[in-house]
Amino acid sequence: MPQLNGGDGDDLGANDELIAFKDEGEQEEKRNVSAGRDLDDVKSSLVNESETNSSSDSEADRRSKPGPDLESRARHSQLFEEALRRRQDGGLFQPSPYVGYPFFMIPDLGNICNPYLANGALTQSARTSNNVPVVQHPHMTHLHPLLSYSPEAFSPQRASPGFSPDAGMSRTPHAACYPVSPGGMAQLTHPLGWLQGQPMYPIAGGFSPAALAMNASMSSFSPRLVPTSQSSIPHPAIVSTGSEAGSLPDGQQEREEEKKPHIKKPLNAFMLYMREERPKVVAQCKVKESATINQILGQRWHSLTKEEQAKYYELARKERLLHSKLYPGWSARDNYVSPSAPLSLTTKPHRTAHPLSRNAVTPGPSTPSSSCDTPTSSPLMTSSRCSPPPPPPPLISQPFLVPPPTSAHQSAASSHGALTQPFSLRRANQL
DNA sequence: ACCCCTTTGAAGCCC
DNA sequence: GGGCTTCAAAGGGGT
Structure with missing residues (x-):
């Protein structure tokens, strides 16, 4: 099986890009050193409660420097999942094919x-x-x-x-x-x-x-x-x-x-994360609406350690690298249907939605509190961040979370303004 | 049947 | 270079 670090890089055969990625990793390391504390602070602020103190847990251990809250949350999450498995007796609960490392997501060979x-x-x-x-x-x-x-x-x-x-x-x-x-x-x-x-x-x-x-x-x-x-x-x-x-x-x-x-387009880190975590959220929170799930996932994403996020960023990096090799001439613009690209190569018909359509979103989160306020919700839910973030989470300075691979990334990142703000809020601010 | 919602990140375009 | 826009996934909900 491919390893995250190691031999698979050869398969991609892009030494220059890999080297660049390495450099980025080093930069990330530097950033992490300086910002690690901030990250921990932010994460702690994202955690509402954690009381349980139980025996050691692999998930908690795998976090580099999990604060007490993070540890508890991890335990809660795992315990809850365990409870779910037992309670549902394998009936409703379907072990997620995404559980584990994204590389191992093999739901069906038919996906050829x-x-x-x-x-x-x-x-x-x-x-x-x-x-x-x-x-x-x-x-x-x-x-x-x-x-x-x-x-x-x-x-x-x-x-x-x-x-x-x-x-x-x-x-x-x-x-x-x-x-x-x-x-x-x-x-x-x-x-x-x-x-x-x-x-x-x-x-x-x-x-x-x-x-x-x-x-x-x-x-x-x-x-x-x-x-x-x-x-x-x-x-x-x-x-x-x-x-x-x-x-x-x-x-x-x-x-x-x-x-x-x-x-x-190749999936970015968050999209990869979503694909892996979505089934878990669905199982835990009994939520079906993707909008709600994505809110939860967005919050969870920010609660990840930088190492955990780095894993997905690396995956995304390789995805992009592979994509670029498979389609050397492909450009994201090909999929654009925008006023600035009316003659895009894509056959995608025009969307009625135009840029402002998203602005039309009513400001403020939709507070999908139903996601985990359902009777089936468990106190453990909170540890799994099943509660969508009604209040805008503390602003996280994205650059230290993840290596900005390119200057475009920084630009884009800055363009998002308050990076961790919910989309609706960001839009509201833009308006 | 189709679009909206909602998230973050990447990439493109415009100024 | 900064700011803005679009698209990537997902699927229930709304029109």
Whole structure:
């Protein structure tokens, strides 16, 4: 299995970027030294109560310098989860596939596709804010690319029903998830049965270094890379909205655009964290509304230690690195639909929401107190930050929490103003 | 069926 | 370079 620090960096094959990341890590270290105390203070302020003193706990131990409150919270959280497991007797409680390190998020082998592609054809709930053809398996987790560096990650036993190991595909079919880039040349045989014999993702400029590196890193992978002159994307999972809906416009340009898959942005650290923690919050707080869950997660995010956050920042960093290698020409602008980018490459239709639409949010948190004020809530909930943050949390100076990888980060960070303020409050302030 | 909500972070654009 | 905007995930709720 890939390790956070160690061999996986070679797979990415970007020494320069890795070095840069290293430097950032060093900078982070420096910042952490100077700001560690502030962070602890902030975290302590985020904690409302903690009384329990129990035996040692692995989660608490894994925190670098957890204050008493954090320790108690960790214990509370774990105890609560334990209680949940016992109480629900495995019925309602479903062990989260996300529990543990994000690298290990393997909910389903059927998630054999590129995480950055979205496809409504595959996704039953591929509801994006647009009608862009998106390629994403419903249960796709975003970190599969990183996962796929491990040949042991997949086995025939774990294969989804539709998976046929005898179908002339690699035992590590996930490898085929990578090389995707619009306008590519090479294609892969999709590992899934329903894709047998069908070309898969084209690779820009032939075989991308990342793809080659990945292929080389997987002993059992026999990539059936068949160079082709086709520039289209015949993968059934990459469907054009217009053609699929039978409303293919006449414009050649539009037709060309429709052939381009919608490459999603790589997930940032918080998004990765959310994916991992969301099931836990749902289980603990009995909340279903994502808005409420996200509020809780946002608060929890700030209560994480810098080491814990750094873990996700590193993951996000690698995600971006991998993404950049898979799609060298891709730009976040491609997915933009903004007044400043009316001719964006994306086929994403205009959203009625315009920048100010978010400003229209009523100031002040929606106080989703129902999240954990439900009868099922437990006192332990508070330790798990199940209570959304009605009062704006103490302002945390983001730079010391996490290494700002780029100057853009700092810019963006500053643009957020009070970084830890709830969005509604930030918007209110902006207004 | 579609959009909103809500979070943080990354990246792009504008001045 | 600073400020602002958009998008990434998620899914219940509202229209």
